[in-house]
Amino acid sequence: MLSARAPLHAESQEPSQRPGEPGRDFAFTAADFARIRALIHQRAGISLSEHKRDMAYSRLARRLRARGLDAFRDYLDLLERDDDPVEWEAFTNALTTNLTAFFRESHHFPILAEFVKRRAAPVSVWCSAASTGEEPYSIAITLIEALGESAARGASILATDLDTQVLAKAEAGIYTYDQVKHLSPERLKRFFLKGTGSQAGRVKVRPELRAMIRFEQLNLTDADYRIAQPFDAIFCRNVMIYFDKPTQGQVLARFEPLVKPGGLLFAGHSENFTYVTQAFRLRGQTVYELTRTAKDAPHGHPGAPAARGLPAGAAVAAAGTRVRAAATAATGERR
Template identity: 60%
Template sequence: MGGVLSRHIEGAVEAGQWGSGSQIERDLILTDADFTRIRELIYQRAGIVLAEHKREMVYSRLAKRLRHHGLTRFSDYLSRLERQPDAKEWEAFTNALTTNLTAFFREAHHFPLLADHIREKRDPVRIWCAAASTGEEPYSIAMTLLETLGSRAAQARVIATDIDTDALNKARAGVYPQEQVRKLDDVRVKRFFQKGTGRHDGLARIRPEVSSLVEFLPLNLLAPQWAIKGSFDAIFCRNIMIYFDKETQSKILRRFAPLMKPDGILFAGHSENFSYISDAFKLRGQTVYNLAKK
């Protein structure tokens, strides 16, 4: 889903038409009815709300799945999905329609707040990153744990979940382009990354002392049961709620509350505001929340 969620869903057009009738060539047939079905299915499956204008990328992403199966009509692909509710293809369908925009230490003001919150903790620190994407966010959390807790960080854990299994596989590998890593300061780069050489030139890998703190798990925030247990010192749920409607956001926030320690912190994305969605949390600062007192 934290985070949902470098690809943006941009929408697809009905084959041969766009807008008021201008013609473009399409080798696959996507009707308005097909697009409506896609919007319904991804909402039911993952809670993602696809706006009407998000059509071009839907065509682009799912066209790859149709070609993989030798199909030419989206209606045939969708019918096949609906006939097989437990098919592996549902995973590919969902992966194609999730967004994975992320970076190391994105929304940097959150990490000093996290450090201050955990610095004096004596019990093992547990943090949930609920939209892990390709791993940059949970690894940033793990680096903060190491910098703040020193040797005590070995007992800490970051549970990193996402609905996108392709993104999670990249996250587990922990390998990133060096130009992405160079955006960090030199001290962090030297301490937390291994520079690739030979056929790995131009790449950097997360060091084991960082990756050992993070456990990656597939998880759908809409699932009736979550395969994780509290209690967490902090939950990062950043830039994923914007893809859900208000009712879904409220349900998820209510489920977060009992998984947090009484002084736990919830970190939201820069464009998210939970104050008017749930009374379970109160605003503490810029996109940072505490549990509301009962």
């Protein structure tokens, strides 16, 4: 892992912008950006590429203004010297990207629907990059439509994200009409409440949908997720692209004991784990199945303190041929 302080003594101090370039209130050196890259990799496992330089400047400049600082070097010194968890959280939130939508990469959801019908109750799903909530709510809708409201009531969805600001929005479950306009009228009526008065032009997820989901902050690069029970499926979509290969391997190794035998891992459209792990086998377009047999499966992590509680599953039914057929059929689909 890179040393977070190594770039501090770098000799190159040329500004990243040309003299007189408009829109820059602070000098931003190559050493500053190298230091930012090292810090975000150390804290969150994110590999920030060179072409993200302007993005890093624009987002972190807000923190300099908020703290009344004149230079990026001063801000980074403060960050490391004070080790303030609130400021570290603001730093990390500023550099994470949260692009999402309801039923994004839509070919995954029919596969999930068919899959959960063959699983033993209660079904559990982990959405590991929940962002502003569209993905976990899409999962909840899928479970209700696949299992029926009564059976789905016992299902559990853990929704986590590194960014606490987007998690707060996800928990609120309030969206503009533009964010839900592509949903069918039937889904809008069944799963959302229409806003009035000051909330006109917005919708809110219904309480029964919200009750299925538990939102928590979690860093995927942490050594211990403190999760006690395994899941039938994990959604980790469009996250691994920000990690280097060693970090991807570490995260997938932590996922392995948290997936029930025959469970599924859903990846993003540009992600490929084939050369990173042998524990998951590709079953369809960005859909992986855990290849471990039932006798090899661990039984949670009883030693983990304050474990994130989800109901323990009963004996898990083997994945049926219908699920694999659905996964194979999805190969030609596009979102």
